[in-house]
Amino acid sequence: MASIPQRHTYYGGEGVGSSDLRGMEGSRHRRRHVTFGPYILGSTLGEGEFGRVKLGWSKHLSNSPNEVPKQVAIKLVRRDTIPKNSEKEIKIYREINALKHLSHPNIVKLEEVLQNSKYIGIVLEYASGGEFYKYIQKKRRLKEGVACRLFVQLISGVHYMHAKGLVHRDLKLENLLLDKHENLVITDFGFVNEFFAHNELMKTSCGSPCYAAPELVVSSKPYEARKADIWSCGVILYAMLAGYLPWDDDPKNPDGNDIAKLYHYITRTPLKFPEYVTPLPRDLLRRILCPDPKKRITMRNIEKHEWVRPHLPFLSITPEEWDRTMLSNQVFRPPKMKSQHSSRPRSNCSTSSTGSKSDKRDSLVIDSALVNLPAPPQESQSHVITKPSPPSPELRRSPVRGTNRHSRSNSAASIALQAVVDAEREHNLQQEVYISLSKKNHSHKNRNTPAFIVQRSNTHSGTSGNASSLMNKDSTIVETSPAKGHTTEAKSNSNELHTLATSVNKDSQSFKSKTNHTTNQYHHFAAQHRKPRPTSYHPGSSASAAEASLPYQSMLASGESQNQLGSGSQFDSTPLLQIEPSSLAPSGNQSPRMISRKSFSASKPSLDLQSVSGDLIKSQNGTGGLTKGINDQPQETGNDEARRSRRYSGVIVEKMCSTVTEEKVDSKDNSTEGSKRTVMERKPDNRKRFSFLSFYSTYETSKSSLDTSESKTVSPPTITRKHSSSARQRTVNEQEDTKGNNSTASRQTRSSTKNYRQSVMIASIPESTPAAQPQNGQSTAKKVVDFFKRRSMRI
Numbered sequence: 001m002a003s004i005p006q007r008h009t010y011y012g013g014e015g016v017g018s019s020d021l022r023g024m025e026g027s028r029h030r031r032r033h034v035t036f037g038p039y040i041l042g043s044t045l046g047e048g049e050f051g052r053v054k055l056g057w058s059k060h061l062s063n064s065p066n067e068v069p070k071q072v073a074i075k076l077v078r079r080d081t082i083p084k085n086s087e088k089e090i091k092i093y094r095e096i097n098a099l100k101h102l103s104h105p106n107i108v109k110l111e112e113v114l115q116n117s118k119y120i121g122i123v124l125e126y127a128s129g130g131e132f133y134k135y136i137q138k139k140r141r142l143k144e145g146v147a148c149r150l151f152v153q154l155i156s157g158v159h160y161m162h163a164k165g166l167v168h169r170d171l172k173l174e175n176l177l178l179d180k181h182e183n184l185v186i187t188d189f190g191f192v193n194e195f196f197a198h199n200e201l202m203k204t205s206c207g208s209p210c211y212a213a214p215e216l217v218v219s220s221k222p223y224e225a226r227k228a229d230i231w232s233c234g235v236i237l238y239a240m241l242a243g244y245l246p247w248d249d250d251p252k253n254p255d256g257n258d259i260a261k262l263y264h265y266i267t268r269t270p271l272k273f274p275e276y277v278t279p280l281p282r283d284l285l286r287r288i289l290c291p292d293p294k295k296r297i298t299m300r301n302i303e304k305h306e307w308v309r310p311h312l313p314f315l316s317i318t319p320e321e322w323d324r325t326m327l328s329n330q331v332f333r334p335p336k337m338k339s340q341h342s343s344r345p346r347s348n349c350s351t352s353s354t355g356s357k358s359d360k361r362d363s364l365v366i367d368s369a370l371v372n373l374p375a376p377p378q379e380s381q382s383h384v385i386t387k388p389s390p391p392s393p394e395l396r397r398s399p400v401r402g403t404n405r406h407s408r409s410n411s412a413a414s415i416a417l418q419a420v421v422d423a424e425r426e427h428n429l430q431q432e433v434y435i436s437l438s439k440k441n442h443s444h445k446n447r448n449t450p451a452f453i454v455q456r457s458n459t460h461s462g463t464s465g466n467a468s469s470l471m472n473k474d475s476t477i478v479e480t481s482p483a484k485g486h487t488t489e490a491k492s493n494s495n496e497l498h499t500l501a502t503s504v505n506k507d508s509q510s511f512k513s514k515t516n517h518t519t520n521q522y523h524h525f526a527a528q529h530r531k532p533r534p535t536s537y538h539p540g541s542s543a544s545a546a547e548a549s550l551p552y553q554s555m556l557a558s559g560e561s562q563n564q565l566g567s568g569s570q571f572d573s574t575p576l577l578q579i580e581p582s583s584l585a586p587s588g589n590q591s592p593r594m595i596s597r598k599s600f601s602a603s604k605p606s607l608d609l610q611s612v613s614g615d616l617i618k619s620q621n622g623t624g625g626l627t628k629g630i631n632d633q634p635q636e637t638g639n640d641e642a643r644r645s646r647r648y649s650g651v652i653v654e655k656m657c658s659t660v661t662e663e664k665v666d667s668k669d670n671s672t673e674g675s676k677r678t679v680m681e682r683k684p685d686n687r688k689r690f691s692f693l694s695f696y697s698t699y700e701t702s703k704s705s706l707d708t709s710e711s712k713t714v715s716p717p718t719i720t721r722k723h724s725s726s727a728r729q730r731t732v733n734e735q736e737d738t739k740g741n742n743s744t745a746s747r748q749t750r751s752s753t754k755n756y757r758q759s760v761m762i763a764s765i766p767e768s769t770p771a772a773q774p775q776n777g778q779s780t781a782k783k784v785v786d787f788f789k790r791r792s793m794r795i
């Protein structure tokens with residue numbers, strides 16, 4: 001079993017709640033947990049606008065002896081901090097509703113929503129890899145290959161939500177997390193909005209200034225929301241590659257506080273790149289970060305760009321395929337707590353309804369408080385959460401299931417993504433081998449050479465081939481070519497795909513039979529190339545990626561992955577998602593149903609989206625279908641209670657969280673109430689602002705210091721300007737240090753400045769553009785060595 005980091009005060013595992021354990025250990029070692037519903041709460045993962053996000057473990061394990069508790073991240077929102085009809089309330093329900101409908105490996109998965117009398121708990125899959133900006137901070141900037149892979153994941157996730165008719169509107173590094181395999185996870189859907197086929201323009205500017213497209217700020221006209229998301233993706237890509245944000249270097253607006261100036265600067269200052277960004281990503285970035293939204297590259301063309309070509313197989317997975325894959329991957333999920341809780345009496349906050357005695361003893365339950373707590377609003381008692389339908393018994397029996405319970409929070413998303421990653425990796429490996437074999441054999445006439453496949457892949461876009469002949473070709477390709485299932489000709493194999501898609505077991509078998517020999521053939525290559533990735537705590541994470549990948553690999557192997565680039569359907573603005581009104585029924589437990597484009601009517605908006613979020617309410621009053629923005633408060637037609645009831649219904653499952661946490665999970669004060677988070681009004685958040693400042697001022701350790709030598713070549717003026725006054729003082733201290741001043745005072749100064757030493761060095765750099773070049777051709781290696789010299793002097 002994996003080691004457990006100290007900070008996660010986990011006492012769980014099999015012994016949780018076990019009376020045997022307590023008997024053995026005695027009361028002295030009685031396990032005491034802070035719990036929320038069926039989860040034991042652990043450490044605080046982070047804090048946001050709504051309160052703390054806690055690590056959680058599922059308390060209830062299945063009968064399987066090897067079962068490990070599932071980890072989740074629980075966003076705890078104090079109910080009394082959400083004023084009725086407030087923007088905060090809208091954001092929460094908007095986020096919940098959006099997440100309910102999104103099933104993509106790069107989008108955080110909503111497990112469930114719980115509430116008790118005090119808190120609403122949004123239970124999300126746990127992204128154990130941490131915050132993305134810290135990842136970049138640690139690495140200073142990402143290697144091109146890594147950046148490309150993560151960017152492709154970002155694009156895939158964003159593209160998926162766009163295909164669902166949703167736009168994120170607050171894409172930024174701070175809203176990206178990593179899973180344990182260092183896959184990107186998009187979070188924070190508080191600004192998500194819905195757009196419609198014939199009018200996707202929005203009028204509410206939101207997001208973070210540094211990531212917001214210029215049209216959001218410089219113009220009051222409605223903007224094309226998807227294009228704004230694309231812009232944000234560009235800023236994120238730039239940050240990945242450069243290590244800092246673009247246009248963060250305006251000397252006249254050092255802190256970027258003056259949004260008008262910031263955007264004036266953005267629109268007038270050509271994009272500059274540090275020298276280490278190569279031409280291909282530069283070209284893509286120029287196309288994305290084009291101030292004119294009309295000229296800005298579309299999602300479809302991003303996916304066609306040469307730079308992301310290595311990931312074409314991943315990008316060509318359609319939203320429908322993701323939905324199918326993610327749904328079928330439920331087979332990996334451990335038994336849900338649902339069954340355990342469904343039997344609970346539905347009395348509110350009753351200690352007697354908490355299940356077993358041991359549960360109660362294990363929890364820090366304040367019985368008296370529970371009795372006296374006011375009941376949650378009536379409307380919250382018949383809540384239904386939209387959860388995927390439980391997998392069929394047949395699927396449950398899949399041999400794959402047991403192998404994946406330890407992957408990222410047992411998330412199907414993670415598994416699917418891992419499967420794709422593995423498939424891609426295998427594809428690449430196979431391609432390598434294939435190329436070498438091809439070279440050996442000089443089989444130029446072989447129509448299945450990689451070159452041929454690539455060519456066909458390139459030219460196939462938008463064309464339809466002879467299905468039957470292609471199917472035959474595919475069969476050959478699947479058997480002999482590393483490009484199996486990745487090329488567009490796979491499209492024609494739809495009959496076979498359809499059959500395969502109906503059953504994960506079938507998929508697995510099909511995959512196994514089709515790929516066994518190729519897998520074996522390249523096995524040693526794979527073994528050589530697979531490097532363990534750093535992971536954080538995942539109990540018993542031992543599932544093999546290859547096993548985890550079976551369902552999706554099978555899809556790829558069978559050619560299910562269709563190249564969507566030519567079809568264009570997923571890029572059209574037609575929303576594909578419509579929620580069944582029945583999903584609002586208390587008897588719910590139905591997944592949102594995907595309806596075909598044909599049956600979608602823009603005049604028939606999704607009901608629960610309409611009912612729960614002001615921002616998602618389509619204007620009915622002759623505004624040309626313009627989606628109402630976050631500041632365009634919903635028109636109240638009924639009384640508050642009725643509206644509130646509508647809002648709550650279909651959103652929250654009342655899990656009877658009678659186990660109230662003892663720990664005070666104080667969310668932030670009410671000062672956020674009514675706060676506007678539009679670009680124009682939102683205060684820049686220094687804590688979260690992605691810049692060298694946030695990187696270096698918070699990242700203390702030698703690792704960050706390691707970057708300092710190089711930072712001279714690239715450090716944006718942000719740092720200089722942010723610490724300009726204190727920096728001078730610190731520079732003086734630095735100089736004193738280097739002079740070998742060993743006085744006590746100096747030592748004290750050194751110790752007091754230790755925490756921001758990395759900032760010192762950056763701060764002392766003269767202002768420069770982000771594209772500042774390495775100084776005097778000094779090599780990075782030399783700078784690193786120099787750095788260590790300096791460092792050792794100080795110690």
Ligand SMILES: Nc1ncnc2c1ncn2[C@@H]1O[C@H](COP(=O)(O)OP(=O)(O)OP(=O)(O)O)[C@@H](O)[C@H]1O
Pocket residue numbers: 045046047048049050051053073075108124125126127128131174177187188190
């Ligand atoms: N699924 C998750 N897995 C791991 N950590 C998470 C997860 N969700 C959130 N966190 C952590 O909690 C922090 C706050 O979460 P989040 O940003 O979603 O909260 P929020 O209340 O929506 O904040 P804000 O809207 O101000 O960004 C994140 O920065 C992250 O560190």
